[in-house]
Amino acid sequence: FSAIFLVWSQHPFRAAMLPVFSHGALRSAAAHQRSRWRRLLVHASATVASEPRGQHGGCSAASFQTLGGVCALAAAGGSLVLLQERHKHPHIKCADMQRVTVCKEVFFQEGDMREVKVGSGDAGKAILVHKYGGQFYATGVACSHYGAPLLKSSTSSRAAPRSAPSTSPDAVASYKVEVVDGEVQIEVPSELVAGNASKQVTQPAKRDLKDTRVFALVGSGPASLSAAETLRQEGFGGRIVMITKEPHLPYDRGALSKNLNKTAETLQLRPADFYKQYNIEVIHEAVVTKVDAKSNEMRYTTPAGTEEMMKYDKVMVASGGSPRKLFVPGATLKGIFTLRTPEDAAEITKFARKGRKMVVVGGSFIGMETASSLKSMGCDVSVIAMETVPFERVLGKKVGAAFARLLQKEGVKWYGSAQVRLFRGNDVVNGVELEDGEVLPADGVIIGAGVFPNTRFLEGVPLDKDGAVVVNPLLAAETIPSFFAAGDVCAFPSFRTGTRVRIEHWDVATQQGRVAARNMLGQFQPFTSTPFFWSGLFGKNLRFVGHAPDALDRVIIEGDASGMQFVSYYTQNDEIRAVATVNRDPVAVACAELMRRGKMPKVSELMLGIVNADVLMQRLREMSVNQA
Numbered sequence: 001f002s003a004i005f006l007v008w009s010q011h012p013f014r015a016a017m018l019p020v021f022s023h024g025a026l027r028s029a030a031a032h033q034r035s036r037w038r039r040l041l042v043h044a045s046a047t048v049a050s051e052p053r054g055q056h057g058g059c060s061a062a063s064f065q066t067l068g069g070v071c072a073l074a075a076a077g078g079s080l081v082l083l084q085e086r087h088k089h090p091h092i093k094c095a096d097m098q099r100v101t102v103c104k105e106v107f108f109q110e111g112d113m114r115e116v117k118v119g120s121g122d123a124g125k126a127i128l129v130h131k132y133g134g135q136f137y138a139t140g141v142a143c144s145h146y147g148a149p150l151l152k153s154s155t156s157s158r159a160a161p162r163s164a165p166s167t168s169p170d171a172v173a174s175y176k177v178e179v180v181d182g183e184v185q186i187e188v189p190s191e192l193v194a195g196n197a198s199k200q201v202t203q204p205a206k207r208d209l210k211d212t213r214v215f216a217l218v219g220s221g222p223a224s225l226s227a228a229e230t231l232r233q234e235g236f237g238g239r240i241v242m243i244t245k246e247p248h249l250p251y252d253r254g255a256l257s258k259n260l261n262k263t264a265e266t267l268q269l270r271p272a273d274f275y276k277q278y279n280i281e282v283i284h285e286a287v288v289t290k291v292d293a294k295s296n297e298m299r300y301t302t303p304a305g306t307e308e309m310m311k312y313d314k315v316m317v318a319s320g321g322s323p324r325k326l327f328v329p330g331a332t333l334k335g336i337f338t339l340r341t342p343e344d345a346a347e348i349t350k351f352a353r354k355g356r357k358m359v360v361v362g363g364s365f366i367g368m369e370t371a372s373s374l375k376s377m378g379c380d381v382s383v384i385a386m387e388t389v390p391f392e393r394v395l396g397k398k399v400g401a402a403f404a405r406l407l408q409k410e411g412v413k414w415y416g417s418a419q420v421r422l423f424r425g426n427d428v429v430n431g432v433e434l435e436d437g438e439v440l441p442a443d444g445v446i447i448g449a450g451v452f453p454n455t456r457f458l459e460g461v462p463l464d465k466d467g468a469v470v471v472n473p474l475l476a477a478e479t480i481p482s483f484f485a486a487g488d489v490c491a492f493p494s495f496r497t498g499t500r501v502r503i504e505h506w507d508v509a510t511q512q513g514r515v516a517a518r519n520m521l522g523q524f525q526p527f528t529s530t531p532f533f534w535s536g537l538f539g540k541n542l543r544f545v546g547h548a549p550d551a552l553d554r555v556i557i558e559g560d561a562s563g564m565q566f567v568s569y570y571t572q573n574d575e576i577r578a579v580a581t582v583n584r585d586p587v588a589v590a591c592a593e594l595m596r597r598g599k600m601p602k603v604s605e606l607m608l609g610i611v612n613a614d615v616l617m618q619r620l621r622e623m624s625v626n627q628a
Helices: 002-006 023-039 222-233 272-277 342-351 365-376 392-410 506-520 585-597 603-607 613-627
Strands: 072-076 079-083 097-104 113-118 125-132 135-139 174-180 183-189 214-218 239-243 280-283 287-292 297-301 307-311 314-317 321-323 336-338 357-361 380-384 413-415 420-425 429-434 439-441 444-447 451-453 480-485 490-493 532-537 540-546 555-560 565-572 575-582
Touching: 097 113, 097 125, 125 183, 135 183, 214 222, 214 307, 222 239, 222 314, 222 506, 272 280, 314 506, 336 342, 342 444, 357 365, 357 439, 365 380, 365 392, 365 444, 365 532, 392 413, 392 540, 392 555, 392 565, 392 575, 429 444, 480 506, 506 532, 540 585, 555 603, 565 603, 575 585, 575 603, 585 613
Parallel strands: 214 239, 214 314, 239 280, 314 480, 336 444, 357 380, 357 444, 380 413
Antiparallel strands: 072 079, 097 183, 113 125, 125 135, 135 174, 174 183, 287 297, 297 307, 321 451, 420 429, 429 439, 532 540, 540 575, 555 565, 565 575
């Protein structure tokens, strides 16, 4: 916290924070932050941290504990939480533990990372052991999202391996390690030695019937789920009410465009029992019609059509976005879809049979991921976009050109600088006519033209020109301390530049939910995470860290763009504002950590050849060793 104050007067974030932090509040926040660091240490033996997950592309950055309790790091959307003291977290119990010897100390050189098996014969499970800064660490072998191997991750200071962020709400288990008489010994749950999966038992804060406060969460996406969990983890004993128009419990929406065959059940982030255990009330298929921020009242309609009113003490609106539609002739024909829910995906798959001609409108992430998924199902796929190349608005023309070549190689037709004039067909769509008169045959059409914030039901809060809620660094609406927003509906001041931004990424929404929850409890924690998002197209892994909407034409590319293995740096003046990688995941993770530390190199160093991706990773390793 003191480090923040050293640069406070020079930072563009300062102006946005001045209305929020009084001198007394700052002192209170600093004291709380020190206390929170002590409380959040990962348990010494085989536990999962209560501050789950960190950075994705399918992989999770875990929370890890060091042997001596000096500190550990928990990656949280690009921000690492320093855990300074070795304390047992009050919300976690361990399974029965067993000490096993896994190898000789001399078998490991500095920086070595290996999977080892605990148990003998066919029994036993693998764990990941590595030596870093002269100490040994042991964790689970796979990320908590899609099970990607952490053996391919990178390592950060005073921590075990770091990988990219994950949509999973869980972190990665860590285990106590000791070196005794030259042998590396690890305390692991007995279930692992027997070859069974280990399960930790969480102890959330109990619902306190004497606590009459009501905290309402509008929406059931990642922000609401992470907020609800965080409120209980931080000891909130009042009512938590999640109101959603969905019939499902929170699920991994981002996976739908990557795999259209997924169902809500397979994507579900937490089982139904979890919400009972945490005393989180979920009102399904309810449509919020009004939130009056000044009177702290909310109105919603139930599935039966009745209108209900709820008084709340604090509210966080994370209602997400609605897909944009095309208002052109024929837009209501059957066979034209948007993709937002599992039901949408199921309808699309009915049309997307092998050999069918499917047209995707939109050249950004939803559109491109859907095109990749449709192609994997054997469809004949065409993509229509206003941009000249894929991802032009988010990654720029240089990187977009590489993906245009990839589309051509995969047999996907790209129609750039094009707009839809109308859809043809009688009852069901059978063609798409472009503004230049060209007609594309179509058995089905998916519109992936972005979303707009669901905020029309809000009263008494400031909205920007796009309809997003204008919030301060604490994610609270200006002048209304009881109203918070997160995710797609949230326009917040960037910590790095002070400019107001709205970022439609899963990881940002998840981290904002956690930050908003703590600030609903009066903890004065600004949102400072570095944005990180990922995508997968035709087997190529794309990662993007940072935020650089105004630097898309000032890109330095390192590596083989035509071979789809490269790093691109987005620059402004002499600063690297963002980094995109394709099939170079560890570089993206390293850049996220360097950005967090403020240690990214200058653009001039890249131009002079002093620095490249390998040098960046080496610099991070050296920093970490020096601080270990």
